[in-house]
Amino acid sequence: MRQLVLILLSVIGLSLLAGQAHGHQQKEAYTSIVFNQRSGMLEIQHRFYLHDAEHAAQQVIDSNADLISDPVSREAFAYYAISTFSMQDQQQHPLTLTYVGTELQGKYLWVYQETPITTNMEGFYLKMTTLQELWSEQTNHINVERNKHVTSARLHIADSWHYIEVAKASE
Amino acid sequence: MRVYLYLLILALSSSAIFTSSASEIVQSKGRFDDKFRQLEESLPTPNDYRNAAGEPGKEYWQQQVDYKINVTLDEQKRAIQGEQVITYHNNSPYTLKYLWFQLEQNRFKPDSIAERSSAFYGVDGSVRAENTYGDSAFAKISLQDLRRQQFLADNNLGYQIAAVTGANKKPLKYTIVGAQMRVDLPTPLNSKQSTQLRINYGYNILEEDAVGARSGYEHFPDDNREGGNDIFLLAQWFPRVASYSDYEAWHNKEFLGSGEFTLEFGNYDVSMTVPSDHIVAATGVLQNSKSVLSSEQLKRLDSAKKADKPVFIVSKDEALANESSTAKGTKTWHFKAENVRDFAWASSRKFIWDAQGYQQKNSQNPHVMAMSFYPKEGGELWQQYSTAAVIHTLEVYSRFTFDYPYPAAISVNGPVGGMEYPMISFNGPRTIWHEDGSRTYTLAEKQFLIGVVIHEVGHNYFPMIVNSDERQWTWMDEGINSFLDGIATREWDPNLSWGREPTDVIEYMKSNVQVPIMTQSDSVLQLGPNAYIKPAVALNILREVILGRELFDFAFQEYSRRWMNKRPTPSDFFRTMEEASGVDLDWFFRGWFYTTDHVDISLDRIYKLRLDSNNPDIDFDRRRQDYNDKPMPYSVERNQQSGQKTWVELNPGNTDYHDQHDQFSVTNKDRNKYNKKHAELDPWEQQVLARALKEDKNYYVFNFSNLGGLVMPILLELTFENGDTESLVLPAEIWRRSPFEVSKLIVTDKDNVLVSAVVDRRGETADVDIENNYYPRQIIPSRIEAFKEEERKGNKYRDIMHDNKEALKDPEIKVKKK
Numbered sequence: 001m002r003q004l005v006l007i008l009l010s011v012i013g014l015s016l017l018a019g020q021a022h023g024h025q026q027k028e029a030y031t032s033i034v035f036n037q038r039s040g041m042l043e044i045q046h047r048f049y050l051h052d053a054e055h056a057a058q059q060v061i062d063s064n065a066d067l068i069s070d071p072v073s074r075e076a077f078a079y080y081a082i083s084t085f086s087m088q089d090q091q092q093h094p095l096t097l098t099y100v101g102t103e104l105q106g107k108y109l110w111v112y113q114e115t116p117i118t119t120n121m122e123g124f125y126l127k128m129t130t131l132q133e134l135w136s137e138q139t140n141h142i143n144v145e146r147n148k149h150v151t152s153a154r155l156h157i158a159d160s161w162h163y164i165e166v167a168k169a170s171e
Numbered sequence: 172m173r174v175y176l177y178l179l180i181l182a183l184s185s186s187a188i189f190t191s192s193a194s195e196i197v198q199s200k201g202r203f204d205d206k207f208r209q210l211e212e213s214l215p216t217p218n219d220y221r222n223a224a225g226e227p228g229k230e231y232w233q234q235q236v237d238y239k240i241n242v243t244l245d246e247q248k249r250a251i252q253g254e255q256v257i258t259y260h261n262n263s264p265y266t267l268k269y270l271w272f273q274l275e276q277n278r279f280k281p282d283s284i285a286e287r288s289s290a291f292y293g294v295d296g297s298v299r300a301e302n303t304y305g306d307s308a309f310a311k312i313s314l315q316d317l318r319r320q321q322f323l324a325d326n327n328l329g330y331q332i333a334a335v336t337g338a339n340k341k342p343l344k345y346t347i348v349g350a351q352m353r354v355d356l357p358t359p360l361n362s363k364q365s366t367q368l369r370i371n372y373g374y375n376i377l378e379e380d381a382v383g384a385r386s387g388y389e390h391f392p393d394d395n396r397e398g399g400n401d402i403f404l405l406a407q408w409f410p411r412v413a414s415y416s417d418y419e420a421w422h423n424k425e426f427l428g429s430g431e432f433t434l435e436f437g438n439y440d441v442s443m444t445v446p447s448d449h450i451v452a453a454t455g456v457l458q459n460s461k462s463v464l465s466s467e468q469l470k471r472l473d474s475a476k477k478a479d480k481p482v483f484i485v486s487k488d489e490a491l492a493n494e495s496s497t498a499k500g501t502k503t504w505h506f507k508a509e510n511v512r513d514f515a516w517a518s519s520r521k522f523i524w525d526a527q528g529y530q531q532k533n534s535q536n537p538h539v540m541a542m543s544f545y546p547k548e549g550g551e552l553w554q555q556y557s558t559a560a561v562i563h564t565l566e567v568y569s570r571f572t573f574d575y576p577y578p579a580a581i582s583v584n585g586p587v588g589g590m591e592y593p594m595i596s597f598n599g600p601r602t603i604w605h606e607d608g609s610r611t612y613t614l615a616e617k618q619f620l621i622g623v624v625i626h627e628v629g630h631n632y633f634p635m636i637v638n639s640d641e642r643q644w645t646w647m648d649e650g651i652n653s654f655l656d657g658i659a660t661r662e663w664d665p666n667l668s669w670g671r672e673p674t675d676v677i678e679y680m681k682s683n684v685q686v687p688i689m690t691q692s693d694s695v696l697q698l699g700p701n702a703y704i705k706p707a708v709a710l711n712i713l714r715e716v717i718l719g720r721e722l723f724d725f726a727f728q729e730y731s732r733r734w735m736n737k738r739p740t741p742s743d744f745f746r747t748m749e750e751a752s753g754v755d756l757d758w759f760f761r762g763w764f765y766t767t768d769h770v771d772i773s774l775d776r777i778y779k780l781r782l783d784s785n786n787p788d789i790d791f792d793r794r795r796q797d798y799n800d801k802p803m804p805y806s807v808e809r810n811q812q813s814g815q816k817t818w819v820e821l822n823p824g825n826t827d828y829h830d831q832h833d834q835f836s837v838t839n840k841d842r843n844k845y846n847k848k849h850a851e852l853d854p855w856e857q858q859v860l861a862r863a864l865k866e867d868k869n870y871y872v873f874n875f876s877n878l879g880g881l882v883m884p885i886l887l888e889l890t891f892e893n894g895d896t897e898s899l900v901l902p903a904e905i906w907r908r909s910p911f912e913v914s915k916l917i918v919t920d921k922d923n924v925l926v927s928a929v930v931d932r933r934g935e936t937a938d939v940d941i942e943n944n945y946y947p948r949q950i951i952p953s954r955i956e957a958f959k960e961e962e963r964k965g966n967k968y969r970d971i972m973h974d975n976k977e978a979l980k981d982p983e984i985k986v987k988k989k
Contacts, residue, residue: 030678036955039953064605101958106668112955141678150683153684
């Protein structure tokens with residue numbers, strides 16, 4: 001814990017983080033949780049702005065982290081991201097998510113997870129604190145999509161477990 | 172891993188109900204949604220100030236406010252003391268009894284509307300009342316938020332107004348209302364008259380890293396100077412007269428933090444007294460360079476005017492030496508700026524300063540000085556790319572709008588991530604320091620610097636010159652500017668990951684938590700996707716898909732030039748784009764800017780029609796062909812395969828008329844009936860039929876549905892049996908009478924037999940679901956499936972920067988023996 005607090009103090013000492021929305025650190029990540037009926041998997045795709053992710057990696061992992069050139073930094077960021085995202089079923093039992101991988105695409109860094117679709121997936125408890133511990137304005141937008149119906153949540157620093165209902169399978 | 176401090180806070184639930192203003196005209200029966208309803212219904216009535224074409228009307232007016240300011244920067248106390256003389260020119264047709272001022276610094280007072288109304292929870296009230304178990308009962312606050320709270324508590328913030336007087340120095344009555352101030356004029360100010368007043372004021376400068384205020388100081392404790400050094404970025408640093416316009420009168424929308432600024436044009440004469448070893452960058456032109464710069468610096472500045480790469484006015488080594496300066500005393504830097512809507516400046520002894528002239532050919536403003544000011548922390552990254560990006564911005568933006576009218580364009584590195592003012596912008600990206608004293612930067616940071624400089628310098632055009640109302644309509648500056656920065660970054664390097672592409676908004680646009688673009692800035696839920704990316708993508712689609720470059724660029728330039736140095740509103744933009752392009756875009760602006768619909772067009776089905784000739788000699792033969800083409804039932808096929816003979820085959824002598832003439836045989840009765848019918852046709856009907864029969868074209872009916880709600884053109888690509896492809900655009904107007912489902916007949920030549928079709932194959936319209944764009948359907952692998960299939964390998968994924976650090980080694984050769 002002491003270690004973590006020290007990390008955090010050094011984080012807020014850095015100057016680049018205090019810009020606002022106009023400051024072009026986007027401070028917004030998009031996560032899609034999609035029922036892929038074809039594969040039978042619930043696919044979780046986190047999309048981070050590369051530039052935000054790199055600043056984060058430089059603080060929580062290594063000040064030299066370079067996400068474009070260094071796959072090790074990318075993997076490290078991906079593990080940080082999945083460690084700050086969790087899902088529970090309707091009974092608040094944790095869902096085990098399998099890490100699939102990470103990749104760069106243009107200005108985005110993607111992190112993938114998945115878990116098999118089971119019956120009674122009518123709602124989830126979600127928690128995603130990724131990047132919020134670094135800059136409090138971070139919003140993590142989550143779309144849960146089944147049969148083209150999307151329900152969304154926007155998770156802010158003040159949020160804890162957020163329950164989101166999944167569109168009915170029959171719809 | 173938990174890195175929060177936990178505070179016990181009562182969890183409150185909140186819910187947001189989105190309502191749109193009710194229309195006077197209601198579809199009260201049936202399921203119909205008029206996506207093409209006239210936009211005029213929603214726009215303000217044209218008048219003599221802004222006309223129906225979207226241009227300034229014959230009676231257009233705007234106020235002018237001139238400022239003469241003497242200001243002192245107290246480095247020790249980190250405070251500003253200023254005296255300003257304001258000359259207010261009332262160009263409106265109305266008499267004014269008072270002037271309203273914007274006091275943006277008051278937004279940081281603990282009792283401001285902004286502070287008191289800042290909610291702890293997001294709009295969708297993520298913590299619900301029932302979540303009272305476990306750690307759900309706890310809410311969190313970050314150390315960064317605590318730092319902000321502490322800074323606000325420890326410092327006396329906001330303006331201290333010492334005196335407000337008239338030209339005769341007699342005190343004027345003033346009333347401070349939050350972050351605004353009303354000054355009552357001693358006598359009403361008539362139309363076409365001017366008045367002067369003076370304000371003496373001061374305020375304590377915010378620490379930008381602690382509070383986030385688009386300006387402030389940044390402290391560098393590690394510099395080789397007792398007490399370290401600061402960079403000061405000064406913006407919203409003087410009481411500014413609020414805007415008074417034809418459409419809003421006084422703009423009394425207090426600064427809440429998100430919606431930026433609505434300002435008047437005017438001339439500025441500003442003298443800043445700063446520590447003698449500081450370098451100052453500011454809006455405008457330095458008037459007393461001989462008294463604040465050395466002769467060497469003057470010489471360098473002169474040589475920079477025609478240089479083909481940036482010239483250092485203050486070099487890296489000189490700036491490093493300045494960092495440990497102990498010089499005493501002050502210097503006064505004097506700047507003037509004409510016809511600008513704001514004034515900002517920066518001051519520090521840490522600044523490296525480079526400059527390069529930008530020559531505008533055939534322009535009334537042939538010479539612009541592009542400059543960058545940055546500390547060693549910006550380093551080589553800034554040296555390489557800042558001033559270069561400034562010049563690139565001017566080149567690209569001017570081509571789309573008008574010649575850059577100002578004498579300077581400046582990029583300053585400080586604590587602000589990115590913020591724009593006339594002629595000067597603040598940009599954040601920096602290098603990484605290493606223990607050996609070296610500094611490097613990543614490719615992502617390089618791309619970000621170039622992107623952010625282009626964006627912020629681009630703001631000179633929108634909203635600094637095309638002076639839109641940022642407080643209310645953020646998209647008019649951020650959206651239009653993001654559209655152009657996308658063009659400029661693509662022209663810099665198409666691989667620069669900055670451009671605004673339709674795929675960028677798909678996740679946002681399909682989400683059910685969003686508000687229309689036409690929402691006031693301070694009420695927008697997600698400013699980034701709402702005010703920057705979605706309008707930028709919309710304009711990109713308007714240019715590349717709907718209008719084409721020629722029509723779009725003409726209309727866009729017309730808008731820019733009509734409103735250069737004037738104040739446009741959204742309706743002026745919408746009207747100009749329609750009026751100058753000659754294309755009815757009501758549906759486009761309504762859908763993209765006034766609703767939260769998204770694009771999802773599905774190609775549900777294609778079926779083929781064949782012309783029935785009614786001629787039995789043709790049709791019966793075709794029917795026979797169809798019958799014979801049907802697959803043989805297994806029961807018959809397997810009998811044949813086993814060698815079984817049928818009764819008919821075994822009795823070949825036992826045949827009759829029906830064995831010679833099948834069910835598709837044509838009789839004379841049929842022929843007589845057809846001939847009679849054909850003879851009754853008019854000659855033109857006979858001709859049409861004859862030609863159609865001869866050509867024997869293919870008739871396909873396409874069924875589309877609009878699942879997302881947003882009407883868009885249907886970009887079709889057809890693939891034929893012979894391998895040819897054909898592109899076909901069905902204009903958005905196809906949805907006019909049937910907004911949810913529509914069918915289209917497409918006729919192709921006899922040889923062009925359709926095998927498949929796809930809608931928007933290149934992903935140009937932000938269609939959120941690709942799978943239903945294909946007919947016949949194709950399996951589109953999900954992102955994760957594609958990732959699993961394809962090993963991401965190749966040169967692009969090599970870690971060249973890291974791998975190249977490895978020293979060259981002689982190979983270890985093992986001794987080989989028999």
